[in-house]
Amino acid sequence: MMILWCLPRQRLRTGISDALMDKYEVLKNYFGYDKFRQGQSEIIDAVESGRDVLGVMPTGAGKSMCYQIPALMKPGFAVVISPLISLMQDQVRSLVELGIRAAYINSSLSMSQLYAVINNCAQGIYKLVYVAPERLDSEVFVNMAINADISMICVDEAHCISQWGQDFRPSYLGIPEFIAKLPKRPVVAAFTATATDKVREDIRELLHLSSPFELVTGFDRENLYFEVRQPADKNHDLVRLVGKYCNDGRSGIVYCSTRKDVEAACELLRERGIPCVRYHAGLSDEERKKNQDDFIYDRVRVITATNAFGMGIDKSNVSFVIHYNMPKDLESYYQEAGRAGRDGSQSDCILMYSPRDTVIARYLIDKSYEESALGSEEAEKVRQRDMKRLWDMVNYSKNTSCLRSYILRYFGEKGVYNCCNCSNCCKGAELSDITVDSQKIMSCIFRSGEQHNIKWVSDILRGELPQGTQHEEAESLSTFGIMNGANESYIFDICETLRSRGLISAENNGAVSLTAKALPVLRGQMTLNARLSSDITARTSRRSDDSELAARLRAVRDKLARKQRVPAYVILADSVITELSEKKPVTERSFMDIQGITRAKYDRYADSFIAEILEWQKEKGIPVKTRQSRDQSEKSADVIREMLNGLEDIELSAKDVTISELCSNIIVRAKEKHEKRISPNTLRMMILSRLSDEGYIRNVYDDAGHLSRETTQRSADIGISSYQVKNSAGESFTRIVYNTQAQSYVLGLFGMTGKAADKQG
Numbered sequence: 001m002m003i004l005w006c007l008p009r010q011r012l013r014t015g016i017s018d019a020l021m022d023k024y025e026v027l028k029n030y031f032g033y034d035k036f037r038q039g040q041s042e043i044i045d046a047v048e049s050g051r052d053v054l055g056v057m058p059t060g061a062g063k064s065m066c067y068q069i070p071a072l073m074k075p076g077f078a079v080v081i082s083p084l085i086s087l088m089q090d091q092v093r094s095l096v097e098l099g100i101r102a103a104y105i106n107s108s109l110s111m112s113q114l115y116a117v118i119n120n121c122a123q124g125i126y127k128l129v130y131v132a133p134e135r136l137d138s139e140v141f142v143n144m145a146i147n148a149d150i151s152m153i154c155v156d157e158a159h160c161i162s163q164w165g166q167d168f169r170p171s172y173l174g175i176p177e178f179i180a181k182l183p184k185r186p187v188v189a190a191f192t193a194t195a196t197d198k199v200r201e202d203i204r205e206l207l208h209l210s211s212p213f214e215l216v217t218g219f220d221r222e223n224l225y226f227e228v229r230q231p232a233d234k235n236h237d238l239v240r241l242v243g244k245y246c247n248d249g250r251s252g253i254v255y256c257s258t259r260k261d262v263e264a265a266c267e268l269l270r271e272r273g274i275p276c277v278r279y280h281a282g283l284s285d286e287e288r289k290k291n292q293d294d295f296i297y298d299r300v301r302v303i304t305a306t307n308a309f310g311m312g313i314d315k316s317n318v319s320f321v322i323h324y325n326m327p328k329d330l331e332s333y334y335q336e337a338g339r340a341g342r343d344g345s346q347s348d349c350i351l352m353y354s355p356r357d358t359v360i361a362r363y364l365i366d367k368s369y370e371e372s373a374l375g376s377e378e379a380e381k382v383r384q385r386d387m388k389r390l391w392d393m394v395n396y397s398k399n400t401s402c403l404r405s406y407i408l409r410y411f412g413e414k415g416v417y418n419c420c421n422c423s424n425c426c427k428g429a430e431l432s433d434i435t436v437d438s439q440k441i442m443s444c445i446f447r448s449g450e451q452h453n454i455k456w457v458s459d460i461l462r463g464e465l466p467q468g469t470q471h472e473e474a475e476s477l478s479t480f481g482i483m484n485g486a487n488e489s490y491i492f493d494i495c496e497t498l499r500s501r502g503l504i505s506a507e508n509n510g511a512v513s514l515t516a517k518a519l520p521v522l523r524g525q526m527t528l529n530a531r532l533s534s535d536i537t538a539r540t541s542r543r544s545d546d547s548e549l550a551a552r553l554r555a556v557r558d559k560l561a562r563k564q565r566v567p568a569y570v571i572l573a574d575s576v577i578t579e580l581s582e583k584k585p586v587t588e589r590s591f592m593d594i595q596g597i598t599r600a601k602y603d604r605y606a607d608s609f610i611a612e613i614l615e616w617q618k619e620k621g622i623p624v625k626t627r628q629s630r631d632q633s634e635k636s637a638d639v640i641r642e643m644l645n646g647l648e649d650i651e652l653s654a655k656d657v658t659i660s661e662l663c664s665n666i667i668v669r670a671k672e673k674h675e676k677r678i679s680p681n682t683l684r685m686m687i688l689s690r691l692s693d694e695g696y697i698r699n700v701y702d703d704a705g706h707l708s709r710e711t712t713q714r715s716a717d718i719g720i721s722s723y724q725v726k727n728s729a730g731e732s733f734t735r736i737v738y739n740t741q742a743q744s745y746v747l748g749l750f751g752m753t754g755k756a757a758d759k760q761g
């Protein structure tokens with residue numbers, strides 16, 4: 001376990017000045033965002049005014065911010081009651097990374113760790129303390145709480161208090177008792193993604209909320225694409241889909257109903273060369289933990305899992321969720337699918353439906369009925385409720401109109417008529433005429449004697465030599481190469497359509513042949529239109545973060561994450577990488593403008609990302625910073641150049657100096673000339689980038705992703721040299737230094753001139 005509660009103090013903020021910040025400043029300074037999402041601002045205001053809150057917002061809507069921001073603004077610390085250890089660890093890890101003092105208390109702490117956290121709580125070190133509900137009656141915790149300055153109590157996943165919810169946790173029922181022990185009742189804020197009236201009523205009553213401010217935000221997640229497929233061969237479809245996502249560098253979850261299916265799907269993907277891990281309750285604790293970590297830390301991009309996986313997972317860069325089986329209800333489906341796209345990126349939720357799934361779901365409902373600890377009457381009520389939910393889920397799977405509308409209506413909202421971001425809406429728009437290509441395919445099948453499989457046919461059409469076939473044989477076919485340039489999955493898609501419509505049929509050995517239904521199409525008497533599943537290719541290609549630069553920035557992020565032993569999304573969310581790759585900021589101001597970049601993140605990581613952007617621009621021959629330099633509002637490099645231009649009498653040292661020392665000399669002189677706008681960091685970056693452009697130094701990354709610079713063969717030409725030194729930890733690193741000639745050269749690059757320092761003569 002990472003020991004998050006004892007990170008070095010200097011990395012964390014004191015929180016003293018936060019009371020003076022308004023909610024917008026806290027949002028920007030700590031989280032790097034400019035705008036609140038729907039509902040956040042109102043909830044924060046209610047908490048601030050001392051009113052209890054019940055917030056019902058879908059997964060990924062940003063519930064955490066609703067209590068984290070007031071916690072930062074109020075004196076004391078917030079107690080956040082959270083049901084799962086991994087959820088707490090994720091949240092605390094992300095907060096600490098943002099420079100916010102937070103800790104958790106749960107069964108994963110040793111006795112000495114527990115006392116250290118309790119002690120820190122008593123001293124008011126933290127702003128947020130996450131607690132497992134089972135800990136609320138521990139004497140040591142209660143004693144501390146009674147004497148501490150608790151700003152608010154937040155109940156996360158508040159539906160756990162209700163037996164009508166998905167995840168009833170009896171220990172949640174003890175929360176009011178804990179609150180009653182406190183000398184002064186703090187504000188209580190409860191949050192959940194479960195919207196049913198019964199659950200909300202339970203939360204209100206069982207938590208003893210006092211006339212709470214209630215807010216139910218829209219359940220729509222616009223960035224999620226919903227699709228239902230009914231593939232003839234789920235495994236084939238799964239491999240194709242997951243393979244495509246992985247090629248695009250995307251990370252995702254494949255949910256299956258049973259452990260057996262989880263094992264089989266994981267095995268299948270691995271066999272097809274797709275690295276994958278599995279997760280279900282039948283695995284040992286160690287394997288579950290390891291597999292979960294491999295997924296969270298992006299060591300493996302795909303996890304196959306039962307619904308045991310996910311509730312505690314805060315991974316924001318999950319960009320696809322595939323349900324290999326239909327879940328038992330829409331509540332579960334929406335919650336699981338909703339684990340995609342938490343960072344706001346366009347993400348896919350694909351449900352693979354087959355009638356067999358209904359049988360499995362019925363079996364699971366009956367099993368839980370038989371094993372239920374409830375009295376028979378109540379158990380029967382629950383069973384009937386579950387069956388009704390199952391049929392609603394089946395109806396979703398078979399629904400032919402907008403899927404999003406169906407979901408929203410189910411959760412009691414008015415659905416949009418046509419969302420344009422689900423398979424039913426998109427397919428209508430993407431109906432393609434496949435007559436000519438179908439003719440080519442069927443002609444090839446016919447001319448080659450109806451004795452080959454689809455792969456062979458596809459190879460011939462694309463002008464590739466199928467395995468085991470002679471050149472002469474292939475080239476003698478008039479259909480050889482007539483679909484040159486088409487991709488294989490497109491041809492497979494059309495074949496699937498032809499097969500499902502009975503125009504071609506396949507023997508047991510895979511050989512395809514034509515049926516009588518094929519004739520009208522071959523003779524041009526009938527046209528064929530189809531909605532091809534290769535539409536996924538079209539959609540995924542719209543994701544701008546698939547660009548080469550995004551991939552390079554992700555690689556930089558992954559190395560930094562490995563170095564810090566945190567998941568990649570804790571360093572920067574995928575949405576931030578996307579924005580960086582689109583806007584390519586290379587100046588402080590433009591970098592800070594990216595949503596999700598805080599001052600702390602800028603200070604820690606900007607160097608590495610900016611260097612990669614500059615390197616990329618250089619390789620592409622893109623004039624560096626052209627776009628930014630036009631923007632007068634920015635402290636762009638050209639503006640700085642302008643400020644520096646003509647600056648005289650900068651002190652030149654007779655000794656070798658580092659780049660930072662040289663920059664300090666420049667800034668001292670600039671300030672004397674009343675030019676105070678230049679930041680040392682930007683200046684340093686600008687000089688290094690220019691020197692690297694000219695080949696006098698080179699950017700290198702070590703295995704841990706740390707950016708450093710090296711001298712090149714040309715360095716000595718202008719007086720740049722380097723030597724090895726050791727830091728206080730005994731690690732060796734390269735120090736690059738600049739002699740007087742090199743200092744003059746650097747000044748000259750920006751139109752400045754120097755003078756020898758008097759003392760150094």
Ligand code: ADP
Nearest residue numbers: 033035036037059060061062063064065316342
């Ligand atoms: P929930 O708890 O509702 O599932 P989270 O609180 O985990 O959702 O938030 C999901 C993601 O949305 C996080 O990556 C978070 O940083 C981001 N987020 C939250 N509020 C905002 C905002 N106002 N602007 C941009 N991103 C936000």
